[in-house]
Amino acid sequence: MHALVPVDAALDFVGGTGAVCDAVLRLRGEALHETLGRIAADLLASPHGRFLPGAAIGTAPGIGPVLRQVVAGSTEQFGIYEVTGRDAYGPDDARLLAGLAHLTASMLQVHSLAVRSTHAYAQMEAQLAHQSQILDQIHESVLTMDKMGYITSWNRGAEELFGYTALEAIGRNILFLYADEEEDFQDFFAEQGGRMMEVRRRKKSGDVFWASLSLSPLRDLAERPIGLIAYLTDITERKQAEEQLHHLAYYDELTGLPNRTLFARLVDQALMVAQRNEAAGCVLFMDLNRFKRINDTLGRKIGDELLRQVAQRLRDTLRDEDVVARLSGDEFAVGLFDIRQHFEATTVAQKLQAALDAPFFIAGHDLRVGASIGISVYPQDGSDAETLLGLADIAMERAKQLDANPDRSVAFYSQDMNQGMQERMRIESGLRHALGNGELTLYYQPKFEIGTDRIVGAEALVRWVHPERGIVPPGEFIPLAESTGLIVQVGEWVLEQACAQAAIWQRAGIEPMRLAVNVSAREFTPSLPGRVADTLARYQLDASWLELEITESTLMHDFERVTAIMDDIHQLGVALSLDDFGTGYSSLSYLKRFPIDTLKIDRSFTTGIPEDQSDCAIAGTIVSMAQQLGLRVIAEGVETLEQLAFLRTSGCDEVQGYLYSKPLPAADFERSLRENWLLVA
Numbered sequence: 001m002h003a004l005v006p007v008d009a010a011l012d013f014v015g016g017t018g019a020v021c022d023a024v025l026r027l028r029g030e031a032l033h034e035t036l037g038r039i040a041a042d043l044l045a046s047p048h049g050r051f052l053p054g055a056a057i058g059t060a061p062g063i064g065p066v067l068r069q070v071v072a073g074s075t076e077q078f079g080i081y082e083v084t085g086r087d088a089y090g091p092d093d094a095r096l097l098a099g100l101a102h103l104t105a106s107m108l109q110v111h112s113l114a115v116r117s118t119h120a121y122a123q124m125e126a127q128l129a130h131q132s133q134i135l136d137q138i139h140e141s142v143l144t145m146d147k148m149g150y151i152t153s154w155n156r157g158a159e160e161l162f163g164y165t166a167l168e169a170i171g172r173n174i175l176f177l178y179a180d181e182e183e184d185f186q187d188f189f190a191e192q193g194g195r196m197m198e199v200r201r202r203k204k205s206g207d208v209f210w211a212s213l214s215l216s217p218l219r220d221l222a223e224r225p226i227g228l229i230a231y232l233t234d235i236t237e238r239k240q241a242e243e244q245l246h247h248l249a250y251y252d253e254l255t256g257l258p259n260r261t262l263f264a265r266l267v268d269q270a271l272m273v274a275q276r277n278e279a280a281g282c283v284l285f286m287d288l289n290r291f292k293r294i295n296d297t298l299g300r301k302i303g304d305e306l307l308r309q310v311a312q313r314l315r316d317t318l319r320d321e322d323v324v325a326r327l328s329g330d331e332f333a334v335g336l337f338d339i340r341q342h343f344e345a346t347t348v349a350q351k352l353q354a355a356l357d358a359p360f361f362i363a364g365h366d367l368r369v370g371a372s373i374g375i376s377v378y379p380q381d382g383s384d385a386e387t388l389l390g391l392a393d394i395a396m397e398r399a400k401q402l403d404a405n406p407d408r409s410v411a412f413y414s415q416d417m418n419q420g421m422q423e424r425m426r427i428e429s430g431l432r433h434a435l436g437n438g439e440l441t442l443y444y445q446p447k448f449e450i451g452t453d454r455i456v457g458a459e460a461l462v463r464w465v466h467p468e469r470g471i472v473p474p475g476e477f478i479p480l481a482e483s484t485g486l487i488v489q490v491g492e493w494v495l496e497q498a499c500a501q502a503a504i505w506q507r508a509g510i511e512p513m514r515l516a517v518n519v520s521a522r523e524f525t526p527s528l529p530g531r532v533a534d535t536l537a538r539y540q541l542d543a544s545w546l547e548l549e550i551t552e553s554t555l556m557h558d559f560e561r562v563t564a565i566m567d568d569i570h571q572l573g574v575a576l577s578l579d580d581f582g583t584g585y586s587s588l589s590y591l592k593r594f595p596i597d598t599l600k601i602d603r604s605f606t607t608g609i610p611e612d613q614s615d616c617a618i619a620g621t622i623v624s625m626a627q628q629l630g631l632r633v634i635a636e637g638v639e640t641l642e643q644l645a646f647l648r649t650s651g652c653d654e655v656q657g658y659l660y661s662k663p664l665p666a667a668d669f670e671r672s673l674r675e676n677w678l679l680v681a
Contacts, residue, residue, distance in 0.1 A: 370407025
């Protein structure tokens with residue numbers, strides 16, 4: 001048993017406190033634990049002392065009493081002090097060790113907090129450095145400012161965009177970057193951000209540029225707004241491109257005048273003002289006389305320069321508040337709105353015509369043009385730009401027709417001018433409606449073979465069954481469909497319906513025959529063979545049922561292209577017929593190169609047979625030529641037995657006309673097929 005250590009040899013508590021503080025600050029791990037155990041042994045004048053980390057209780061070395069004390073903070077146990085080697089330990093010893101344990105726990109807890117704080121601070125610094133690096137690497141300019149607009153941060157993108165370093169920019173008010181704008185900083189910066197806009201800003205070099213600006217609120221840890229974050233991107237190139245596109249969209253490239261679109265907008269704006277002021281307004285439609293002849297004769301370059309000089313003279317003649325535009329080609333328009341009476345437009349029109357009197361000297365040529373002018377009046381004739389422009393166009397056409405001197409022709413629009421146009425528009429609108437509402441139907445005019453008098457085919461003819469007018473004559477709507485382009489939609493519908501009906505007859509076991517479908521020049525494009533093939537495949541229709549009729553005028557355009565299209569159709573097994581033969585200007589040398597199966601004698605030649613010797617000669621020649629080329633011949637418009645007799649004698653193969661049958665609905669035509677109509681002479 002160890003001897004009792006004298007009290008005066010024990011380390012005093014104050015010294016122990018200092019030793020613990022020094023150990024906790026300097027040491028870690030086993031070294032710290034050993035030092036703390038030695039401090040406890042010295043403090044209690046014991047031979048042995050240990051600091052056991054955590055909550056474990058060890059086995060004390062030697063024999064004798066053991067004094068233990070837990071070292072714990074408010075939320076964590078750090079370890080246990082254990083001293084041995086004395087004969088006995090009293091209450092004073094226990095209090096002394098407890099004080100040491102309390103001090104040690106406090107020091108370890110403070111140290112732990114300090115370590116965590118230091119680590120967190122280091123992480124925060126690293127994160128801030130990382131974010132700063134990211135901000136400096138992105139191309140976008142990012143800056144922050146306080147509520148008063150004073151800059152508080154400035155990234156590298158801002159340095160590159162504006163040319164100012166962070167040192168030069170931070171601390172200055174954002175207003176120093178503004179360019180030619182009202183300095184209403186407080187108005188929109190007080191909105192707490194979230195606003196996007198396009199603004200003009202000034203660089204350090206003095207250059208002004210367009211920027212896209214986005215503002216977001218900058219908040220503190222309590223989510224209170226303390227300023228704004230601004231993101232800026234240079235969009236100068238985009239704005240310039242937009243301006244160029246705007247100019248291309250709204251201005252005529254040749255003359256620099258507004259185009260039709262901008263003219264309509266400007267006129268509609270002026271009409272709103274005129275309506276409020278109860279004022280009059282006029283639209284003038286100008287068409288140049290003799291320009292086409294000059295352009296065709298001398299070339300486009302001189303024609304373009306002439307148009308530029310005409311545009312300049314018109315601008316010089318009109319007032320600043322008047323609107324002048326080039327619509328297309330040699331057509332111009334003028335809007336007059338600051339006038340008291342509409343007849344004042346006549347004076348302006350005469351001035352414009354007079355401005356064109358002087359010759360134009362271009363490339364050594366002495367050129368003269370004039371203008372016919374039509375006038376429409378607001379509000380009598382219309383209340384919008386497009387209406388007034390259309391009516392002024394009608395008036396201009398009337399002016400050209402009625403005046404002996406077109407260079408001095410001026411006419412106001414009147415209601416009777418528009419009656420023909422309104423009827424045309426009514427039919428066009430109705431036809432568009434008919435296409436989408438099942439008002440079109442097909443009739444079939446039988447084709448009879450001379451010699452057998454049997455039906456060998458039919459021509460599919462479109463009919464418009466109007467809900468109020470009944471059947472509309474084809475002569476009313478087919479020419480209109482041709483001129484408006486609706487003939488393409490009509491043609492597609494006819495092909496579809498004819499193939500659908502033929503498929504029904506094919507499935508019913510009717511002998512194959514040719515159903516002829518007329519194809520307009522507008523439809524005769526490289527896509528036609530594919531459309532025909534798709535339609536045949538969709539209805540599983542044999543190609544022997546279909547024949548396409550084309551007119552001579554179709555052959556007049558691009559011989560090579562037309563021949564290629566015809567070859568593709570012929571390869572499908574679809575027959576080709578040349579309609580209205582003899583009325584066009586097709587070259588007979590080309591005729592033998594086209595893959596045509598049938599020639600169709602136009603009714604204009606059939607009508608005079610047999611009385612008209614010329615018609616007889618033409619019809620006979622066509623039949624003879626077709627026989628030599630190995631083609632079949634069909635004559636349309638056959639209405640008398642005399643016509644039939646002549647055609648039979650001439651060697652014509654087929655006929656169609658009222659002598660045999662008028663065009664029939666599908667059901668009636670099918671019945672005629674089954675009854676196999678024969679001509680009763």
